Amino acid sequence: MNEQEENYMKEDHLTKENRPDQDDDSMEIEKTEGSTAHRDQNGKQHSLEGKEPVENKRGKRMFGALLGTLGKFQKEAERERQSQTRSRRAELEEKLAKRQQEEKKEFELQEAKEREQREKELTEERKIVMDDIDLDLKDLKQTLRKQESTFLKTDTEPHLYYRPYYLLPSQKAYLDQVKEEKD
Secondary structure, three states: OOHHHHHHHHHHHHHHHOOOOOOOOOOEEOOOOOOOEEEOOOOOEEEOOOOOOHHHHHHHHHHHHHHHHHHHHHHHHHHHHHHHHHHHHHHHHHHHHHHHHHHHHHHHHHHHHHHHHHHHHHHHHHHHHHHHHHHHHHHHHHHHHHHHOOOEEOOOOOOOEEOOOOOOHHHHHHHHHHHHHHO
């Protein structure tokens, strides 16, 4: 290298170091298309694997914001689905409760009808039994009256019925008279 080139390199190097618009930590990024390398203050070229350029950082921020927004919408959609599920469940529970009430009312009505039917049947049976008892009672009374006509009774209370082995003519006439009245 000649002397002129060395001076030019030193000036270039000094001007890069002493620029007021750049900090000491700043790096110069080449703007060539498809370039994945940049130069530091000393002019050495480095790959972008360890360090990210501003555009990559911005892309990551945008992607993070997008994921956050999507997550937010997913949470809202999940909440809405859960609220819809809750509302459907509540509607189903209401329908079930109404159906149970209707079934309970129907059951109570049916039970009341059956009870009334049983009561009617029992009343009819009672009437039939009572009629039979009345007939039996009438028959019994008639039988007793017939038997009374064969017995004598005392004038005292309570009446005592008796039949002597041998009847007097007055007693026999009395019994015949009672027998005619009873028939």
